[in-house]
Amino acid sequence: MDENSIPQTTSLSRTHAEFLEQLNDEEFWKYAANTAHSSPSLDQPFEEYLVCDLGATRSILPIGTLRAIVAPPHLYSLLPASPTWMCGIMAWRGTAIAVIDLEAYLSNTVAQPRPESMLLVAQQDDITLGLLATIVGYLPADLVEPIAQSAYDAVSPCMGTIQWVYKGKSGKEVERREDAVILDIPAILTDVVQQVRMTPSYG
Amino acid sequence: MDEMIPLPDENELSEEDFAVLQSFEAKEDWELKHSLSRGAAIVSSMNQYEDDNPEDLLMFFAVEASEDIAKMRHALSQLEQDEHIDLVRFITVQRAAHKIYGTAGAVGCYQMATVAQYIEVIAEKITAELLFPVIGINALSLALPTLEQTLQHLIAHGNEGAVALTELEEALRNLNIDLQEMLSSDREIVPPSMLLEHQAPPQALPTTVSHDLSTPFVGIDARRFVHLVHSSEQLAELRAPLENAHAQVLAIQQEMRTAQASLRQMQLILPTLLTHKIPVSTLEKHFSSSLVTRILNQATPRSTLVHRATSDLSPANATDTVPWDELELERYNEKDVLIHALNEAITVVSITSARLDSALTSLSMKQQGYFEQVATVRSSTLLLRLASLQEFVSRLQREVMMSEMAQTQQVQFEFAGEDTEVDQDILALLTHPLLQLVHTCIANTSPQQDAMQQPYRVWLHANGVGNEITLEIGFSMTVSGGALEAIREPIQRLNGSTYYLQRNAAGGVSFYLRFPRAYGKAQCLLVRAGSQYLIVPFSQVQRVVDSKQEKLDILYDLCELLGFSAASTVQSSIQPVLILPQAVSSHKVIGVSVDEIVSEIEPIVKPLIPYLQRPGLTGVAIDGKGHVLLMVDLPELIRHPIIPQPTSEPQVERPKILVADDSVSLRQSVIQTLRHDNYTVLEARDGMVALEKLLEEENTPDLFLLDIEMPNLNGYDLLSIMSLYPELANVKIVMLTSRSSEKHIQRARELGAHAYLTKPCSREVLLETIQTLLHR
Numbered sequence: 001m002d003e004n005s006i007p008q009t010t011s012l013s014r015t016h017a018e019f020l021e022q023l024n025d026e027e028f029w030k031y032a033a034n035t036a037h038s039s040p041s042l043d044q045p046f047e048e049y050l051v052c053d054l055g056a057t058r059s060i061l062p063i064g065t066l067r068a069i070v071a072p073p074h075l076y077s078l079l080p081a082s083p084t085w086m087c088g089i090m091a092w093r094g095t096a097i098a099v100i101d102l103e104a105y106l107s108n109t110v111a112q113p114r115p116e117s118m119l120l121v122a123q124q125d126d127i128t129l130g131l132l133a134t135i136v137g138y139l140p141a142d143l144v145e146p147i148a149q150s151a152y153d154a155v156s157p158c159m160g161t162i163q164w165v166y167k168g169k170s171g172k173e174v175e176r177r178e179d180a181v182i183l184d185i186p187a188i189l190t191d192v193v194q195q196v197r198m199t200p201s202y203g
Numbered sequence: 204m205d206e207m208i209p210l211p212d213e214n215e216l217s218e219e220d221f222a223v224l225q226s227f228e229a230k231e232d233w234e235l236k237h238s239l240s241r242g243a244a245i246v247s248s249m250n251q252y253e254d255d256n257p258e259d260l261l262m263f264f265a266v267e268a269s270e271d272i273a274k275m276r277h278a279l280s281q282l283e284q285d286e287h288i289d290l291v292r293f294i295t296v297q298r299a300a301h302k303i304y305g306t307a308g309a310v311g312c313y314q315m316a317t318v319a320q321y322i323e324v325i326a327e328k329i330t331a332e333l334l335f336p337v338i339g340i341n342a343l344s345l346a347l348p349t350l351e352q353t354l355q356h357l358i359a360h361g362n363e364g365a366v367a368l369t370e371l372e373e374a375l376r377n378l379n380i381d382l383q384e385m386l387s388s389d390r391e392i393v394p395p396s397m398l399l400e401h402q403a404p405p406q407a408l409p410t411t412v413s414h415d416l417s418t419p420f421v422g423i424d425a426r427r428f429v430h431l432v433h434s435s436e437q438l439a440e441l442r443a444p445l446e447n448a449h450a451q452v453l454a455i456q457q458e459m460r461t462a463q464a465s466l467r468q469m470q471l472i473l474p475t476l477l478t479h480k481i482p483v484s485t486l487e488k489h490f491s492s493s494l495v496t497r498i499l500n501q502a503t504p505r506s507t508l509v510h511r512a513t514s515d516l517s518p519a520n521a522t523d524t525v526p527w528d529e530l531e532l533e534r535y536n537e538k539d540v541l542i543h544a545l546n547e548a549i550t551v552v553s554i555t556s557a558r559l560d561s562a563l564t565s566l567s568m569k570q571q572g573y574f575e576q577v578a579t580v581r582s583s584t585l586l587l588r589l590a591s592l593q594e595f596v597s598r599l600q601r602e603v604m605m606s607e608m609a610q611t612q613q614v615q616f617e618f619a620g621e622d623t624e625v626d627q628d629i630l631a632l633l634t635h636p637l638l639q640l641v642h643t644c645i646a647n648t649s650p651q652q653d654a655m656q657q658p659y660r661v662w663l664h665a666n667g668v669g670n671e672i673t674l675e676i677g678f679s680m681t682v683s684g685g686a687l688e689a690i691r692e693p694i695q696r697l698n699g700s701t702y703y704l705q706r707n708a709a710g711g712v713s714f715y716l717r718f719p720r721a722y723g724k725a726q727c728l729l730v731r732a733g734s735q736y737l738i739v740p741f742s743q744v745q746r747v748v749d750s751k752q753e754k755l756d757i758l759y760d761l762c763e764l765l766g767f768s769a770a771s772t773v774q775s776s777i778q779p780v781l782i783l784p785q786a787v788s789s790h791k792v793i794g795v796s797v798d799e800i801v802s803e804i805e806p807i808v809k810p811l812i813p814y815l816q817r818p819g820l821t822g823v824a825i826d827g828k829g830h831v832l833l834m835v836d837l838p839e840l841i842r843h844p845i846i847p848q849p850t851s852e853p854q855v856e857r858p859k860i861l862v863a864d865d866s867v868s869l870r871q872s873v874i875q876t877l878r879h880d881n882y883t884v885l886e887a888r889d890g891m892v893a894l895e896k897l898l899e900e901e902n903t904p905d906l907f908l909l910d911i912e913m914p915n916l917n918g919y920d921l922l923s924i925m926s927l928y929p930e931l932a933n934v935k936i937v938m939l940t941s942r943s944s945e946k947h948i949q950r951a952r953e954l955g956a957h958a959y960l961t962k963p964c965s966r967e968v969l970l971e972t973i974q975t976l977l978h979r
Contacts, residue, residue: 077831078735080765080817089815089833091825098815127814197814 016048016140048140049182050120052133054103057181060139065122065185068092072099072119072132083195084110090130092121099130100192102183127189263868264310265358271299272351275322279343288336290329291607291646296343297326301912303350305941306866308963314363316963318350318371321382338378345374422627423587431583438576445573448566455559462552469545585721589624592665595634602638603661606645613658620665625672626721632693633718637676639689640714644682660709667720671742674716679709684890684917686714691923694718701742703927704891704916712891712915717742725808727824727834728781731799732761733768738804738824738834739781747800750778756791757930764795764819764840783837783929791930795837808834841929842955858977859883861904863893863921864939865913869962873908873939876966882973890916894924897931904934906973911940911947922954935976939964 023031049060050069076088076099085104089096099119101111113132120131278292278299300323307316322343329339349371356364375382600616608614645661660679665672687702694700700718707713719725727738728747750758758780762768780794806824810816811833819840824832860882864870870886877884885902887893890913896902911918918938925931938951941962948959958972 073829075830077833078765078767079815079833080767080820089823089831091829091831094825096809096811096815096823096825096831126812193814 019140048138050133050135051137051139052102053136054106054133054181058136059102059106059133059181059183061120061183061185063138065124066120067123067128068121069135070119070121072113072117072130079196086196087111087113087132092128092130095128097121097128097130098192098196099132102131102133105188105192122185122189124186124189127193129189129192131188260310260868260872261357261361263871264306264312265354267306267866267868268303268315268354271303272347272354274299275343275347276351279340279347282336282340288340289607290336293326293329293336293339294646297323297330298912300326301941302866305910305962306869308941309869309872312353312357312363314368315350315353315357317368318346318353321371321375322346322350324382325380334380338380342375342378342380345378346371422590427583427586431580431587434576434580434583438573438580441569441573441576445566445569448562448569452559452562452566455555455562459552459555459559462548462555466548466552469541469548473541473545585626588626588628588721590627590630592620592623592625592630595630595637596663598634598638599641599663602641603645606642608645608659615658615660617660617662618664619662620667623665623667623672624720625667626719628722629697629718629720632697633690633716636689636693637674637716640686641676643686643689644678644712646683660711670720670726672718672720674718675713676716677707677709677713678711679707680711681889681915682712684913684915684920687916687920687923690714690716701927703924704894706891706895725806725822725834727804727806727808729801729804729832730761730779730781730797731801732765732797735765735767736801736826736830736832737761738806738808738832739837740821740834743783743837744781745784746782748780748782748794750780750794750796753780754792755780755782755794757793759793759795759841759929761795761797761835761840765835781837793841793929795841804832806832838927838929842926842932857881857883858906859885859902859904860906860908860973861885861887861893861896861902863887863890863907863909863913863918865889865910869910873969876969877973880970889914890918890921893921897925897934898928903930905977906935906937908937908939908973911938911942911951919950919954922951922956926955937972937976939969 020028020031048063050063050066052059052061073090076090077096078088079086079098082088082098083100083105085101085108087099087101090099091097101113101117102120103109104111111132114134116134117132118135120133122129122131275296278295282288282292300319303319304316304323307313307319325334325339325342325346328334329336349367353363356362372382596618600618603609603614603616606614641661645659657679660677662675662677664675664677667673687704690702694702694716697718700716702714702716704712704714726741728741728744729736729738731737778796779798779800780796783793783795804824804826806826808822808824811820811823819836820833821836821839822834824834826832860877862870862873862877862884863886864873865888867888870888874884874886885896885904887896890909892915893907893909893913894916897904897907909918909921913921916924918940922936925934925936935958936956937958937960938956939960939962940947943961951959957976960969960972
């Protein structure tokens with residue numbers, strides 16, 4: 001093996017580490033072999049997904065699209081003529097960014113952040129946005145099995161439908177299929193900016 | 204018309220003009236005496252109405268057209284005589300032709316209007332460098348006589364006669380001038396009237412000047428640089444004492460913790476000790492005090508020593524039964540030891556606490572000195588960017604002295620405020636617009652006949668207070684309109700900037716600009732509106748009053764302007780109101796009420812990211828606790844509230860309309876039309892007079908009908924100025940101009956016009972537009 005191909009440092013996500021820990025030796029070497037021989041999957045470019053509870057449905061979103069996950073502030077500054085699902089403006093690293101209630105945005109209702117919500121800071125190009133969501137867990141990418149990419153436009157331009165499979169500790173494949181909505185964060189950013197920017201009516 | 208007519212001042216009325224005005228007034232009195240019912244719809248056209256007074260209007264028009272043609276003739280002769288072609292002269296021709304184009308159409312002289320349009324387009328193409336000047340002069344030399352002949356025929360016979368339009372067009376084609384192409388590229392076909400959809404002002408305002416990248420190099424004053432270096436060195440020297448003070452605090456803090464731990468341990472064993480006897484050796488382990496240890500040590504072998512001592516006693520003391528105490532005569536027991544230990548521990552804690560207080564005070568003082576030095580370094584750095592106005596003044600003086608006016612009469616230039624300094628980038632941003640302003644003002648100014656003996660004065664007065672600079676550019680005579688166009692956008696880019704103009708003591712016009720000295724910090728008031736904290740620049744607040752103790756002409760609520768719901772707070776005894784600055788000619792007291800004035804603040808203001816921008820919000824700052832503070836622009840917010848303000852009570856009086864047009868004939872024609880339709884009409888002959896009438900408390904009109912091309916202030920300038928006065932926010936604005944291109948319509952829309960009418964405009968269209976706007 002070429003020494004240069006081995007990174008000197010390797011970062012491992014928490015859930016991935018937990019997953020590896022619960023494997024026995026045989027499973028571990030099998031997993032390693034599969035990983036070594038498998039080509040990078042274009043369908044799953046992200047290592048991990050966040051599972052969020054957004055009211056009636058659960059949604060997952062790729063962690064790779066987020067800059068930070070922080071505690072939300074106590075107070076927001078209101079922006080005049082903003083959509084109802086927008087909480088306000090807050091300061092993040094010296095810049096004022098908009099914060100939206102993700103659940104309210106997806107259901108087009110009034111923002112009502114939950115006390116347990118966390119602030120997910122998403123960034124794309126020159127757009128930085130804060131998304132308030134309730135995180136219920138993490139999901140490694142290899143446990144996420146998309147149904148079909150065409151399902152993306154089934155629900156809304158920002159969402160698709162995905163199923164994920166969970167493998168239990170006993171080694172037997174315990175298939176537990178749940179339908180979760182996968183969020184297209186770049187599309188959400190673009191849509192939010194467009195709606196916030198829309199010219200309100202003035203007197 | 205073969206004689207050379209001296210250039211008159213179009214702003215002055217001749218005796219004939221006054222006679223015409225008197226005839227109009229007499230006619231109006233006659234009509235009022237024999238007034239008919241107003242219920243019938245007005246179906247007669249402008250021409251029909253004009254047929255009642257064709258001679259008066261035509262005579263009016265003929266006089267004006269003669270003057271304009273004379274101006275064109277004079278400019279053309281100067282062009283032919285000059286060695287170097289001055290493009291400014293073509294602007295004179297363009298404006299005069301434009302005026303004839305509009306007024307000729309209004310009185311039905313369409314052939315004259317066509318020829319005038321040709322002349323205007325040719326002059327416009329020359330100034331835009333789309334047509335060679337020499338060819339343009341030849342073309343004008345062909346078109347101008349046609350116009351003169353047509354006018355002569357009109358005067359002599361009352362009609363235009365057979366105008367050789369075809370021959371003229373043929374001659375122009377021989378010069379490779381395709382009029383059809385010129386006209387189609389310049390003017391799009393637009394309906395004669397257009398109600399402008401009211402839109403919010405464009406949000407694509409430049410956020411800030413990227414002053415960091417404007418110039419790769421910045422000139423630095425050597426003396427200030429040395430001062431900055433010195434301040435930086437002092438700042439660096441403060442680091443070590445600061446660190447030492449901090450370390451000292453930490454060490455004392457550690458001792459404090461240790462003493463507190465001992466006290467805590469003592470607290471734990473105290474109950475046990477008081478109820479049970481604890482061996483002294485146990486106590487010894489807990490107490491580190493040397494005195495206590497010594498006492499305990501003495502207490503332990505004392506029993507042994509007592510026996511030995513007793514046995515060693517001399518026969519004289521052999522009979523004593525009290526044991527000998529080596530240290531004191533008193534006997535120490537465990538309880539006494541504990542009390543002593545407790546006292547010592549408390550003393551240690553007290554001493555340590557005092558030392559900690561002292562160390563903290565020392566640290567605070569050093570920190571204060573550090574912060575002061577940081578502020579000094581920052582201000583020194585900002586001072587490096589400041590530049591004197593001298594260079595700008597030199598350029599301005601050159602602009603004035605090399606103007607056409609300076610060639611024909613004596614011009615004086617004055618400057619005051621040599622010590623005033625401005626940030627180099629701000630100065631670079633404003634230099635060209637200010638030069639353009641002065642050039643526009645004096646380029647086409649015609650000196651008044653009686654003022655020829657007096658020198659024409661232009662002055663620049665600069666004054667700086669804190670971070671605010673005020674510039675006055677004054678002229679001792681009437682100036683050409685359109686000057687504000689050059690500075691409107693640059694001023695908008697600078698947070699906290701404003702401009703206005705007024706008549707000066709010399710009888711002319713002065714332009715006032717107020718802008719920050721340097722970027723970044725802005726002195727503001729931190730206010731609370733409902734549950735939201737906002738900042739308001741000092742420049743927008745003249746004073747703060749209690750609404751219950753001062754009478755206000757107009758009172759707004761900041762929460763309502765922003766569309767916020769008012770928080771249910773306890774009504775305080777004082778209701779603070781921010782009073783907006785008053786221009787000299789405005790007598791209304793306008794205030795914006797807030798829930799609380801928190802403090803004065805000098806934050807660093809940054810622009811909002813584009814998709815968060817709103818009219819009325821000029822920037823954002825972050826306070827020390829990380830909260831976002833929005834900076835508001837009160838006049839803009841009043842003009843464009845988030846929630847429409849409730850309309851005023853239904854009008855029971857006749858609606859009041861102000862008509863502003865420098866053409867007497869057209870102005871009178873419109874006035875008669877409006878008065879015939881039962882409107883109260885005011886008139887203004889130029890932009891400055893119109894502004895003064897707008898701001899007269901009792902004369903604020905319901906609708907403002909204005910032309911674009913006017914002296915002193917043109918239509919665009921006037922709309923820009925009106926946006927600065929909140930009391931004019933409800934005035935409906937209708938443009939009435941001969942400019943019909945889309946860019947002019949768009950410009951008017953951006954500046955707040957509600958409708959756009961092109962000349963010639965029929966009476967029905969005019970009245971219908973007005974009626975629609977006033978009864979929306």
